[in-house]
Amino acid sequence: MNTTAPSMPAARVWRAYLTEAGTECVRYMRAPSFMLPITLFPTLFYLLFGVVMNHAGGEQVQRYLLVSYAVFGVMSPGLFGFGVSLAMERESGLLTLKRALPMPPGAYLIGKMLMAMAAAALVVILLLVLAELLGGTGYSISAMLALVATGALGVLPFCALGLWVGTLVKGQGAAPILNMIYLPMAFLSGLWVPLKQLPHALQQLAPVLPAYHLDQVALSVTGFESVPTTGHVLALAGYTALFLVLAARRLRRLG
Amino acid sequence: MNASNTPVALLQGAIKRYGKLTAVDGLDLSLRPGELLALLGPNGAGKSTSVALLLGLVQVDSGRVELFGQSPQQIDARRRIGVMLQEARLPPSLRVGELLRLTSSYYPNPRSEAECAELAGIGDLLKRPYGKLSGGQQRRVQFALALCGRPELLFLDEPTVGMDIEARQKLWAAMRLLVAEGCAVVLTTHYLEEAEALAQRVVVIDKGRVLTEGSVDQLRAKVAVTRIRCCSDLDEHAVEQWSHVDEVRRDGAQLHIASREPESVVRRLLQADLALTELEVRRAGLAEAFTHLTRRDEAVEQEAA
Numbered sequence: 001m002n003t004t005a006p007s008m009p010a011a012r013v014w015r016a017y018l019t020e021a022g023t024e025c026v027r028y029m030r031a032p033s034f035m036l037p038i039t040l041f042p043t044l045f046y047l048l049f050g051v052v053m054n055h056a057g058g059e060q061v062q063r064y065l066l067v068s069y070a071v072f073g074v075m076s077p078g079l080f081g082f083g084v085s086l087a088m089e090r091e092s093g094l095l096t097l098k099r100a101l102p103m104p105p106g107a108y109l110i111g112k113m114l115m116a117m118a119a120a121a122l123v124v125i126l127l128l129v130l131a132e133l134l135g136g137t138g139y140s141i142s143a144m145l146a147l148v149a150t151g152a153l154g155v156l157p158f159c160a161l162g163l164w165v166g167t168l169v170k171g172q173g174a175a176p177i178l179n180m181i182y183l184p185m186a187f188l189s190g191l192w193v194p195l196k197q198l199p200h201a202l203q204q205l206a207p208v209l210p211a212y213h214l215d216q217v218a219l220s221v222t223g224f225e226s227v228p229t230t231g232h233v234l235a236l237a238g239y240t241a242l243f244l245v246l247a248a249r250r251l252r253r254l255g
Numbered sequence: 256m257n258a259s260n261t262p263v264a265l266l267q268g269a270i271k272r273y274g275k276l277t278a279v280d281g282l283d284l285s286l287r288p289g290e291l292l293a294l295l296g297p298n299g300a301g302k303s304t305s306v307a308l309l310l311g312l313v314q315v316d317s318g319r320v321e322l323f324g325q326s327p328q329q330i331d332a333r334r335r336i337g338v339m340l341q342e343a344r345l346p347p348s349l350r351v352g353e354l355l356r357l358t359s360s361y362y363p364n365p366r367s368e369a370e371c372a373e374l375a376g377i378g379d380l381l382k383r384p385y386g387k388l389s390g391g392q393q394r395r396v397q398f399a400l401a402l403c404g405r406p407e408l409l410f411l412d413e414p415t416v417g418m419d420i421e422a423r424q425k426l427w428a429a430m431r432l433l434v435a436e437g438c439a440v441v442l443t444t445h446y447l448e449e450a451e452a453l454a455q456r457v458v459v460i461d462k463g464r465v466l467t468e469g470s471v472d473q474l475r476a477k478v479a480v481t482r483i484r485c486c487s488d489l490d491e492h493a494v495e496q497w498s499h500v501d502e503v504r505r506d507g508a509q510l511h512i513a514s515r516e517p518e519s520v521v522r523r524l525l526q527a528d529l530a531l532t533e534l535e536v537r538r539a540g541l542a543e544a545f546t547h548l549t550r551r552d553e554a555v556e557q558e559a560a
Contacts, residue, residue, distance in 0.1 A: 008334060008363040019360040023353055030348040092344035100310040100340065102333040102361045102404070 042073030078158025086166030347386020
């Protein structure tokens with residue numbers, strides 16, 4: 001028996017990361033309890049408020065709501081894909097098993113992150129296809145691509161927030177808590193009703209919320225509003241870093 | 256297989272506390288290459304914590320923990336182990352083949368899918384979603400995941416819980432095969448017949464310490480009691496007065512006798528009752544030795560208290 005470890009070629013380590021991410025995607029795309037809420041809520045809300053009930057607002061409101069429901073749809077794979085799944089896997093022993101196995105460092109979180117990015121992009125594409133089928137989005141191809149990319153990257157602060165919540169709560173308790181964060185934050189960030197129609201005090205509150213900043217970026221990259229995005233992008237990056245640090249501290253204490 | 260002195264797994268004076276509770280209290284454990292060691296102990300004895308220490312899941316408060324001479328935190332050390340944990344629910348929507356591919360991807364030189372399936376007896380399950388399998392089938396899949404990386408050391412935590420007798424026998428056969436190939440095994444189990452059937456060495460731990468260790472035979476010998484059973488009309492109260500008889504119990508026509516010198520008791524039995532039938536003499540099993548050892552410990556503690 002030799003005392004040196006068998007060498008793991010770099011190519012195999014890369015493959016381990018890829019396999020982890022691919023398996024994570026397959027696993028969630030197959031799980032109706034994950035896919036149905038994240039795809040149905042934004043599309044149904046968009047159909048209801050953006051199309052069916054939108055008599056007065058016309059095309060402008062429909063275009064605005066397409067963007068804000070895309071942002072609404074992007075939040076959930078991050079919050080639930082990370083938060084609920086981490087909370088469940090801490091309880092089910094899967095995380096313990098993975099930590100005991102020689103899984104490359106970070107593969108677990110990177111796999112979940114890529115899964116959430118893919119799911120976020122999927123939700124945005126679904127909304128765009130739906131809007132096109134119902135008579136056009138009014139956006140150019142490049143604007144639509146920019147929105148998909150914004151969704152895929154914009155999911156990251158919500159991944160970090162979900163991760164932090166997932167380290168605080170174990171098991172079934174995470175989903176209701178995340179809903180208590182998700183739905184009020186979406187409303188207060190102006191994703192359901194434009195901010196300008198909300199009471200003044202609530203408008204003042206919006207910049208505290210990451211979803212508000214993502215909505216501003218999304219409205220800007222689609223050309224709906226021309227606002228500078230740098231500040232909003234920085235705010236999102238800041239939130240991501242903050243939640244990651246909080247989660248890392250929690251995880252270290254959990255051992 | 257060359258004889259190296261580096262143990263594949265080592266705990267030396269390991270102490271681990273959770274708040275006020277000392278789960279592992281100065282435990283020494285050393286496992287040689289190719290050795291199958293059974294870790295026994297009552298619930299809360301510190302078995303799980305010992306295994307968690309060796310897997311690098313928790314850090315010792317003091318003492319040494321090594322896998323192949325390295326810290327278990329080192330991924331290189333863990334690339335040489337396989338793990339089957341009792342409490343691990345795998346993703347139900349993944350197919351068995353996908354789980355196997357994922358776990359294999361963590362290792363430098365994994366077994367082929369066919370080899371894993373053959374060893375664990377899951378050839379017919381590869382295409383099925385994990386969540387649709389029975390408890391026993393899920394255990395077999397977990398066993399396949401444990402051995403897929405061609406490990407030199409396997410951790411098996413209650414591997415045969417929920418298995419029927421046939422499946423258990425198959426898994427035992429597979430474990431023997433792996434051990435014959437030079438794989439060392441740390442087995443924790445509630446089924447003492449499992450330890451009896453497989454283990455070269457048994458370590459009994461309680462209250463975070465090693466209570467006793469040795470081969471199954473050595474452990475049995477610590478309990479010098481032999482069980483005698485027969486069908487006889489002899490009065491049990493009379494038999495109880497015989498010398499070398501520790502305990503007598505009647506169960507219908509059957510007489511159960513415990514003795515430390517069964518030869519003389521049997522001789523007297525046969526003389527006293529010519530109509531005696533169905534005589535059976537049996538050394539205490541590991542189960543009895545185990546209960547005896549852990550109970551004695553409790554008794555000592557009660558006396559001390």
